[in-house]
Amino acid sequence: MAEADVPHTGDTAATVIQRDPSPTTAPLDGVARQVQVVQLVKEFTFEAAHRLPYVPPGHKCGRLHGHSFKVEVRVEGPINPATGWFVDYGDIKDVVKPIVDGKLDHNYLNEIQGLENPTSENIAVWLWDQLGRSLPGLVEIVVFETCSARCVYRGPAHGQSRF
Numbered sequence: 281m282a283e284a285d286v287p288h289t290g291d292t293a294a295t296v297i298q299r300d301p302s303p304t305t306a307p308l309d310g311v312a313r314q315v316q317v318v319q320l321v322k323e324f325t326f327e328a329a330h331r332l333p334y335v336p337p338g339h340k341c342g343r344l345h346g347h348s349f350k351v352e353v354r355v356e357g358p359i360n361p362a363t364g365w366f367v368d369y370g371d372i373k374d375v376v377k378p379i380v381d382g383k384l385d386h387n388y389l390n391e392i393q394g395l396e397n398p399t400s401e402n403i404a405v406w407l408w409d410q411l412g413r414s415l416p417g418l419v420e421i422v423v424f425e426t427c428s429a430r431c432v433y434r435g436p437a438h439g440q441s442r443f
């Protein structure tokens with residue numbers, strides 16, 4: 281598989297993944313082409329407070345504190361030859377932003393059902409559960425707790441055989 285980064289702007293990014301051997305699309309101009317599979321990433325941010333209830337006594341994360349969280353949502357699928365894209369970034373935003381803004385932003389995460397222990401890991405899994413059915417092609421959620429610390433989650437089926 282060849283993978284190449286495509287220039288991106290702002291808070292979105294696209295990566296083209298060319299699968300080999302690959303099926304072909306129905307030709308628009310009589311020339312059969314490979315199906316081009318891409319990954320699209322859309323970023324979201326939210327501010328929230330939390331404390332981690334199961335850290336050892338005296339651990340700083342046991343105290344009430346806040347973060348400027350960043351979330352990356354990654355979807356994967358084929359480029360539609362008719363539109364030239366897999367999905368409109370706006371469609372991703374329409375699914376994710378109501379949940380991020382409506383449920384997480386400026387809230388005390390520990391009070392949200394399913395986030396009683398709001399680690400980055402549990403936030404990523406919670407988001408997957410919220411988004412999975414309504415976001416076709418979802419392959420990855422990344423939750424940045426700080427600029428230098430983040431959790432990557434690729435869904436419940438990913439990596440199960442290793443644990």
Ligand SMILES: [Zn+2]
Pocket residue numbers: 330341345346347425
């Ligand atoms: Zn924290």
